[in-house]
Amino acid sequence: MGPSGSGKSTLLNVIGMLDGFNEGEYRFLDESVQQLKEKQRTNLYKQHIGFVFQAYHLIDELTVYENIETPLLYQNVKGSERKAMVADILDRFNIVAKKDLFPAQLSGGQQHW
Ligand SMILES: Nc1ncnc2c1ncn2[C@@H]1O[C@H](COP(=O)(O)OP(=O)(O)O)[C@@H](O)[C@H]1O
Ligand SMILES: [Mg+2]
Structure with missing residues (x-):
């Protein structure tokens, strides 16, 4: 502060x-x-290190699913484990139904999650 x-x-x-x-x-x-x-x-x-920027910095060209998956790809998390982790996040934030949408199709609050 x-x-x-x-x-x-x-x-x-x-x-x-x-x-x-x-x-x-x-x-x-x-x-x-x-x-x-x-x-x-x-x-x-x-x-x-993970960063939550004040301006969300989601990748516009990627879907919600792909945006969540991207840092895991950088960390070389393997396919099946990655799928499970993304599924868990989608579930936890109640956005399973939004997984194929692009950031522009989400509300501000949903982008922030
Ligand atoms: N340790 C430091 N030494 C010298 N300059 C600094 C230091 N920390 C910040 N500054 C400078 O002070 C200014 C304000 O810093 P900033 O980090 O934007 O402040 P804040 O986010 O608290 O508003 C910037 O120009 C930055 O380059
Ligand atoms: Mg500042």
Whole structure:
């Protein structure tokens, strides 16, 4: 928490490894993040960090099902396990019937879930 301009977004972008920084050290799971190569940092990021953006950043060209599935593809979760995880999420958020719709066909609240 902090007033506008105090650095909240900047800090979150650094923690989320979306932005770099000039001074200091950032250790994540015993790794010194600023010393990692881009590729290693990307691996760490996609395995452990998730971001819920204020502007939803759903992928317009993908269906609800595919939007949920995308981070699991990046994490190399296998087909059957992936299907089960997506089905579970759809079920939990009561949007099974919406799975083949595109983001533009959802209400704001449904996009946020
Ligand atoms: N640790 C920091 N050192 C130097 N500049 C910073 C630091 N954190 C934020 N800033 C700068 O301060 C400004 C406001 O930061 P921002 O993260 O957008 O604040 P907030 O999200 O809290 O409103 C930006 O120009 C950002 O680059
Ligand atoms: Mg901000």
